[in-house]
Amino acid sequence: MARKILYQDAINEALDQEMARDDSIIVMGEDVVGGTGANGEMDAWGGVLGVTKGLYGKYGDRIMDSPISESALVGAAVGAAATGMRPVCELMFIDFMGVCFDQIYNQAAKFRYMFGGKAKTPVVIRTMYGAGFRAAAQHSQCLYNIFTHVPGLKVVMPSSPYDAKGLLIQAIRDDDPVIFCEHKALYATEGDVPEESYAIPFGEANIVREGDDVTIVALGRMVRFAAKAADTLAADGIDCEIIDPRTTSPLDEDTILESVENTGRLVVVDEANPRCSMATDIASLVAQKGFGYLQAPIEMVTAPHTPVPFSGALEDLYIPSPEKIESAVRKTADYGN
Amino acid sequence: MARKILYQDAINEALDQEMARDDSIIVMGEDVVGGTGANGEMDAWGGVLGVTKGLYGKYGDRIMDSPISESALVGAAVGAAATGMRPVCELMFIDFMGVCFDQIYNQAAKFRYMFGGKAKTPVVIRTMYGAGFRAAAQHSQCLYNIFTHVPGLKVVMPSSPYDAKGLLIQAIRDDDPVIFCEHKALYATEGDVPEESYAIPFGEANIVREGDDVTIVALGRMVRFAAKAADTLAADGIDCEIIDPRTTSPLDEDTILESVENTGRLVVVDEANPRCSMATDIASLVAQKGFGYLQAPIEMVTAPHTPVPFSGALEDLYIPSPEKIESAVRKTADYGN
Amino acid sequence: MAASLSVEDLLDAYRTMKTIREFEERVHVEFAKGGIPGFVHLYAGEEASATGVCMNLTEDDYIASNHRGHGHCIAKGVEVSGMMAEIYGKGSGTCHGKGGSMHIADLDVGMMGANGIVGGGPPLVCGAALSAKLQGKGGVALAFFGDGASNQGTTFESMNLATVWKLPVVFIAENNGYAEATASSWSVSCKDISTRAEGFGMPGVTVDGHDFFAVHEATKTAVERARAGEGPSLIECKLDRFFGHFEGDNQKYRAPNEVKTIREEKDCIKRFSATITADTDITPDDLAVIDGEVQALIDSAVAKAVADTEPGPETLLTDVYIKY
């Protein structure tokens, strides 16, 4: 595993390897090629941040630009999936789900159930989420919690280049609709990624760090922040176990419950707004099924109940920080002592 | 309070009294009048289930039918609210939010924050939710949890005719965007409603029944189911306290926490799908801020993680029942005994 | 007109229209008796549209339908007993009772689903058409939608996308004068829905939707264009529904004798029967035989549906995912 590549290149590689393997895989989205119909180069963009760059050269018409019509675009991906293709559709920013949500939760997610098991809709919707880019309230949201609420969808949140590749390959091979959430602030992070193809099964959490004092469940970019906090805390003798669920739907409940059984203390870190969120979801899971293990109140570290502010000073305050995680861990570790 | 009227008539009366009071209040939606442009009668429908019936005769052009264009309709309500009117916009079924969600969460909900406090958007979106009508997967959803997740929105869920009137009047007078969720299976329920106008403040839970053994927090139609369960349980000597938050955003945390402080046991009843829901939200609130009070695991009674089935037999199994609430209460009451 | 189709085709068309009509008239009666749950939207009166359109299609072509889907299903070949059982919410239903009237689908015969969301279908057929295009076998995909749905953003976007991606799609706007209780003459901002085609770079035509032959002919042209890789078309069928928006609708928004007049003067089946008995060797007796068979089919479908049991409780939790 010596090769290090970027999170965004891991995504590109997953797409590339899967498209090479299976002709029924197609990629579609706004400017996923870039330059269609224009006077300059094709593949001028390869996605707004360059994630799909180079695929056009290899796969030609199997990667398609779209007009700005997300309902038609996503609906077309869903319809193509229901009729034999395996589309990977890019919804540029997760913030834009509001103009095409129907095709996701009322159509793709419900076909199989409503149709009595007769449909198969293997669509992947890749989308970029998260704060940190000074992109303000309409380009910085998390919103994965909304998709997690919806039965029929699977929701994936890779936190590292390794996971990004393996989870995307699984998403593409998976026969159910998958919302694949890529954190924009992780694109430029580097990590070990094998060159060969591999799939990471859904619903299997990653124990990122082992520890006996406090369990931290963290999602997406927050896994890195939790790791930072854990480093600091370790110096003070507090050993954190960090669990990255990797997929919020399905959720690996067992790994979380087993860890809390051992530590007795839980901090959940979710970059999203706090209400009806994964923070509350995991906290309530443990309050119900792991109550007997708990030795302290569950702590939740989340964004506040506000839109994402533009100003850098405010946005930095908005995002859960390693420091906030650290202090939540200390609070729960101190409880009862 | 001798007069008894239906939940749907309470809503109609709230609209009527407020429209009479304030000319800036307008009502808009698909067939909220019914008959526009046609050869028969105007006010032929007054809403798909007759809730707005009669308002056209009194207020004429202040109640408007709309083409089936929910993004434009809801967006127009939002735009009118931002420019001096107080629109009450009907989104016929909450299930249709997927075609207009952007105008709600990216526009209405965020204006004030994004614009540095310079906007006021007093829009009310009335919408019908819930299962029980054999209306299948796309006309039976709850989805209020999704709105609750969004900062900038207020979310209201009247469980009785009395609350329906008082909360809708408050919603209309409120200066923030409000999602007003009406349970279709409650429309025909009857209750005491004063004739005069009154407003019920948001964020104040209603203690529907007092009791010392177990706290039940229930929402919307589930309040009635919880009451049924409590009656049965009372016969067995288990005294339930039933709390109806009435608004999920803002949420009256104090009333819930005080109750659990007294009972030590909590059951949350939410008709919605379980993941990232009000069930998890309230459970996690107590697991964090009321941990010391808890004498038993928190129980959650919700719909399963499935779409709503059509068949009556399945739908009845889908909806949380008084029996399921009863058994959850028994489970928590028995814990440790 | 009738001449361009074989006698067999014409009898098939008659059978399809009649099956739809009897199906709907019967559901209307059974609903009133209280046997059928939920929201039910009947297609009676509009049979020439579904039938005239779908006769141009094979099992490999796809259609997406809307809430008023029974006619589209029957015309596309969904099995009638399964449909009836589905509408009753029974285990032997097309969707095992989990979908109901608004969600009947059978992908095996190219029926992508009725749809409870107005405007839900047009994006989906763009996808089916994309599959067809990439698979290169000449398949086409059609969306049926109403005058109401013609104002939904999803429909417009789909028309644009279909042209931009040059997809083998045909858009069938069934303008029955109303979206629920609202008149299309008011809610549609141009005279004919087909006027909109030009803004989306495709041919558009309005036909009399009571006239099977007009519908069939227009669709034939559009389907041929699509199969030839020349892109999408829009067809508006102007027609009328015999019943209310849904069962239980008081229909006060209609003029007092409106439905009576429509039934008397614009019945597409009467008109079709008159034409084919006049222009071909088909006799009223030939049609009566079919009528009897259709009647028997519907009787048996209702009897089976009524006798069937509801789906078992274990199915509440199945088929949410293929694997979870």
Place this chain on the structure above:
Amino acid sequence: MAASLSVEDLLDAYRTMKTIREFEERVHVEFAKGGIPGFVHLYAGEEASATGVCMNLTEDDYIASNHRGHGHCIAKGVEVSGMMAEIYGKGSGTCHGKGGSMHIADLDVGMMGANGIVGGGPPLVCGAALSAKLQGKGGVALAFFGDGASNQGTTFESMNLATVWKLPVVFIAENNGYAEATASSWSVSCKDISTRAEGFGMPGVTVDGHDFFAVHEATKTAVERARAGEGPSLIECKLDRFFGHFEGDNQKYRAPNEVKTIREEKDCIKRFSATITADTDITPDDLAVIDGEVQALIDSAVAKAVADTEPGPETLLTDVYIKY
């Protein structure tokens, strides 16, 4: 052309266009230096559109804008220092640093907001127009949107609704040839966006968006129609942007000399200056005076913005609700 406007109006128009141009050119420079955070979309090259349109409006009229909103804001009268500070994310910004470039709004001058959602504005102006209509004071509301946004369902729905409700709306489609890196000649399924007007029952016209007078004239007609209660109109302005989609765009999708040629041959300000100095008593010196004033204004706006502080931490939690 120039004759129908007073010298004062013409000088005002010049000042507005020049202010937009200098503002954008300066933001481009400052962004490259690293001083400005986030996504920034510049309007340089399109000044004749915002200016020609907004000169027909009063403070009581509303506009909704899009992500490329600086020009619309300036033309509608939003104060320039506040805008610059907002783009820098500072406390004295129009939105106290909480909105940024994509969310500048000032309802007091009728500016309903730039918008980060393509197609977000058209529904909103239907609402503002509804307010105007109900308040009966002759106000109008306009939406600026791009060729890309012209394919968004929300835009189509709004055009239909505006006609159906007979709202005083003007839709301004700014077709600058691209949506991000995608050509409008490909993504828009008809030749001119204005072709779509007919399908929505409104007049539609395409004008040369580099020509202030053409834009002004077309808008005048549309605004008068709207004020008279005759309903909405659609105007397409064909124009060009001088910079990339956003700052940082490599623009490889453009032909090598495309921008250079545009700057040389299609600069709306050069063209406007030439016309007014030829047709009226206005002299190059008059314009030079304005140039100097504009330069000073922008210099001072940047200086203030740079010197200003970021909003205080307590503001993170304020203005989510009026009361919660």
